Amino acid sequence: MVKQERAARTRRVILSAAARIFEERGYQAATVNEILASAGVTKGALYFHFPSKEHLAEGVLHAQDLDVPIPERACKIQQMVDTVVLHAHRLQTDPMVRAGVRLSLDQQAQGLDRSGPFLRWSEVGTQLLSEAKAQGELLPHVTPTETADVLVGAFAGIQAMSQALTNYQDLPTRVSALLRHILPSVVVPSVLTAVDLTPTRGADVYTELQTLHPDLPTLHPERQPAAVS
Template identity: 35%
Template sequence: MVKQERAARTREALIRAAAEVFDREGFSTASLTTISSLAGVSNGALHFHFPSKAALANAVEEAAFARLRVLTGDVPPAGASRVRLLVDVTHALAGALRTDPVLRAGFALSGEPSRLGPGDLREGWRCWVEETLKRAEAEGELRPEAEAADVVTAVVAATVGFEVLGVRDGAWLSAATVTRFWRLLLPTLVPAERLAGFVAVGTHSP
């Protein structure tokens, strides 16, 4: 049991270190020696857990997917607003991308042209946004002229754009940036008589 726990800790340390190096240097130029050194393990220990850099990148992407599922996983109770959930989750995603190198590296790896990973975080995010807005539309939350497909395009383009631009300038992932986006979009999305019930800053913001 102790040996298994130690192996699990080593694997998690390698995933975290790889995420930090991929985030800082990119997948193509990242060095396994740098990753093992940052994790505090030998190259042999790294190769015991991950036979290649591609396998290590896949593990980072899978860990990032798990983090994304946590962010999007709460199902609102019956009668709760899907639009409000979407606003809150976009704020949570931006906050996590600011602070979590595993999530940040996972998104970057999903767009890496030199590799074929186990999934695509950006596509996973698009699917969740689409499903949430389709339910909002079906439940009468959207203005009649605001078709869910059009709103999906706007939300996904903006949030993925914030993620990409945030690599070089963290202001793109700030709560203020996400709030400005929703302040602009909400009036075109929600019927006027219901707009007062929504806050662009999100309901979970401090």
Template identity: 45%
Template sequence: MVKQERAVRTRTLVLRAGAEVIAARGYEGATIAEILDHAGVTKGAMYFHFPSKQALAEAVIEEQTNISTVPVTNSRLQDAVDLSQRVARALQSDPLLQAGTRIAVETGFAEEPIVPYQQWTSVFRSIFSAAKESGEVLPSVDPVETAEMFVASYLGVQLFSQAATNREDVCERVAALWRHLLPGIATPGVLAQIEPDGVGDLNDFGGIPQQHEATDIASS
């Protein structure tokens, strides 16, 4: 049990260190040496869990969708909005999501892209499907098409926000995206009840536990 717990802690350390370095340096700019130094582990300890930088990047992508639990309320459409706003807030400070974005953008045109689009599309497709079953969205709405359109638009919105304000206004831009999207998918009775800014605790997204003292990689 002690060895298992130590292995879990080591994996978490490396995963977080990798996310922090990639978020600061980019996927191509991040080096194994810097990730090891930031995590404070040996090369052997890292390779036991992640045999390559690509394997580490793939774990970062997988982790960011695994932690995106979606509370189920009486409005699945509002749940979709709330999830998107929690992700937006987390993007402002969570290296896991920041790294995922850089990985997706930098490898998007590679022969083997490492992208979270399919995972996120699946999450929102499920929510939109449930919303359609409950009569929240118009009968003509295709949950698959809507999920793909939303994820593609969301990626563009947060990248635009990153370039314009270093994501300071990303939540406002996501709300604007919903204000444009909702009239085309929500039933009239539901439309007036949805809050594009999100409701409830929007700061609870999850993330990788902080298990070592963070350093300012960007300025190092």
């Protein structure tokens, strides 16, 4: 058991180093030796967990998946909104999540299959929207897969724009604006008025998760007061 914990810790240390090096150098230019030096673990330990650079990148890409699920909400659209704004909050505060998202958008990363995160998020969205549809929360013409794909794609670009313009400071405001533009085409009016889309919602959901899972790390937002977007 202690041994397992130590292995998990080593794995995390290696992934953090990989995230750092991929961010600094880009996937293409980064080398396993640089990651090894930065992690300060033995070559054996690194190759035991990650046999290649591609495996290291896959590990970083997976880090944006959330280990602990959002609590079930009666309103499935609120649960979907909470999933989106929590992801924005983690992106703003967790360097590992950030590295994963950047890697999925690294169009120079040859030989790396970057479709994974898009497909996984699209699946999460389709699932929640299908449940919302079954509960009568959606307008009749809505196709859950199509709407999920629009949301996932749009989110990827909104975060890139926020990073390029304000280094993520205005991310919650931009994500809230995106949802306010898309939800009215998707959700029945009675649900729409009840959904909480305030820009602080992501931080609130993370705090709620921490009370349920006390082992979740406290994220230290690097953000300053949100810029006017």
